[in-house]
Amino acid sequence: PRKIIIDTDPGQDDAVAILLALASPEEIDVLGITCVAGNVPLDLTSKNARIVCELAGHRDIKVFAGCDRPLGRDLVTAEHVHGKTGLDGPDLPDPTMPLTEGHGVDFIIEQVRAHPAGSVTLCPLGPLTNIATALQKAPDIAEKVQEIVLMGGGYFEGGNITPTAEFNIYVDPHAADIVFKSGIPIVVMPLDVTHKALVTKPRNDAFRALGTPVGVAVAEMTDFFERFDKEKYGSEGAPLHDPCVTAYLINPDLFKGRHINVEIETQSELTMGMTVADWWGVTDRAPNAVFVGDLDADGFFALLTERLARL
Ligand code: BDR
Numbered sequence: 001p002r003k004i005i006i007d008t009d010p011g012q013d014d015a016v017a018i019l020l021a022l023a024s025p026e027e028i029d030v031l032g033i034t035c036v037a038g039n040v041p042l043d044l045t046s047k048n049a050r051i052v053c054e055l056a057g058h059r060d061i062k063v064f065a066g067c068d069r070p071l072g073r074d075l076v077t078a079e080h081v082h083g084k085t086g087l088d089g090p091d092l093p094d095p096t097m098p099l100t101e102g103h104g105v106d107f108i109i110e111q112v113r114a115h116p117a118g119s120v121t122l123c124p125l126g127p128l129t130n131i132a133t134a135l136q137k138a139p140d141i142a143e144k145v146q147e148i149v150l151m152g153g154g155y156f157e158g159g160n161i162t163p164t165a166e167f168n169i170y171v172d173p174h175a176a177d178i179v180f181k182s183g184i185p186i187v188v189m190p191l192d193v194t195h196k197a198l199v200t201k202p203r204n205d206a207f208r209a210l211g212t213p214v215g216v217a218v219a220e221m222t223d224f225f226e227r228f229d230k231e232k233y234g235s236e237g238a239p240l241h242d243p244c245v246t247a248y249l250i251n252p253d254l255f256k257g258r259h260i261n262v263e264i265e266t267q268s269e270l271t272m273g274m275t276v277a278d279w280w281g282v283t284d285r286a287p288n289a290v291f292v293g294d295l296d297a298d299g300f301f302a303l304l305t306e307r308l309a310r311l
C-alpha cells in the first residue's frame with residue numbers, strides 16, 4: 001500500500017475522504033493525520049479528525065494539530081458551508097482518543113525523512129499551511145516526497161470563495177505558492193472535477209442503505225453539506241471535493257487530467273489565490289502539476305459506497 005499523510009481541516013467532505021482511506025488498507029497506509037486551520041479553526045478541525053477516526057473504529061491513527069493560521073494572511077473560515085462545528089449534520093460523540101503529542105509539521109518532516117526517498121505521499125485536503133511550513137523548515141524533504149495529491153483550485157469552473165479562487169488555495173495562497181514551486185510531483189483535484197462528484201439523491205440513499213453507523217453518518221453529512229451548493233448554484237447534490245484525493249490513490253483510472261503549469265496568484269487582491277492553469281499550453285512555463293478535469297462519477301460512487309460498507 002501507498003504510505004500517505006492526510007493533511008486536513010474536517011469538514012464533511014474531508015471526513016468522507018478520511019473514511020475512504022481508512023477503509024482501503026490494501027491500497028493506502030495512513031501514517032498519520034495532520035490538522036490545519038481552514039473550514040473551522042484548528043481546535044475544531046483537530047477534534048473533528050478524531051471524531052472521524054473513532055467513527056471508523058480507528059483509534060490507532062495518530063492525529064496531530066498543525067498550524068493554526070495561514071502564513072501571511074488572517075484566517076478565513078467556512079462555517080457558512082460546513083456549519084458551526086465544521087462537521088454539522090450527524091450527531092457524533094466527542095472523541096475520547098487524544099491528539100498525538102508534537103506538531104503536525106514536525107511529524108510530516110520526520111516521516112518523510114524516516115522512510116526511503118519516494119515512498120511517502122502527502123494528501124492535503126485543506127489550506128496548504130502545514131505542507132509549506134514543513135518545506136520551509138526542512139527543504140531537504142522536497143526531493144524525498146513521492147507525490148502530493150491535493151484538493152484545491154479551479155480553472156474553468158472559477159472559484160467558490162471569490163469569483164476566481166477556490167477556498168483551500170485562497171485561505172493560504174502563499175503556502176500554495178511554495179508548494180507549487182517545490183518541484184515535488186503534484187496531482188491537483190480542482191473544482192472542475194470535484195463539482196462532478198455530486199451526491200445525488202440515489203447516491204445519498206445508497207450510503208444510508210448501508211445501515212451502518214458510517215453509512216448513516218455519511219448520508220447525514222452529505223445531506224447537510226448539500227444545502228450550500230443547492231442554494232448557491234442550484235446544483236443537485238453535495239460535491240465530494242476531498243474524497244477525490246483518496247479515490248485517486250485507490251484507482252487513478254477514474255480520473256483524467258493534463259500535466260501542465262499551474263501558478264498561484266499572491267499579489268492581486270482581486271484574484272488572490274487564483275490557480276492560473278496553463279491548460280492550453282499557451283506559455284513556455286514548465287509543467288509542475290497534473291491538473292485533473294474529469295472523472296467517472298458512477299465509478300467513483302461505486303468505489304466509495306463499496307469501501308464505506310467495509311467500516
Ligand atoms: C474545499 O474547501 C473546503 O470547504 C472543502 O473541505 C474542500 O477541501 C473545497 O473548496
Ligand code: CA
Pocket residue numbers: 008009010011013014039125126242
Ligand atoms: Ca477540506
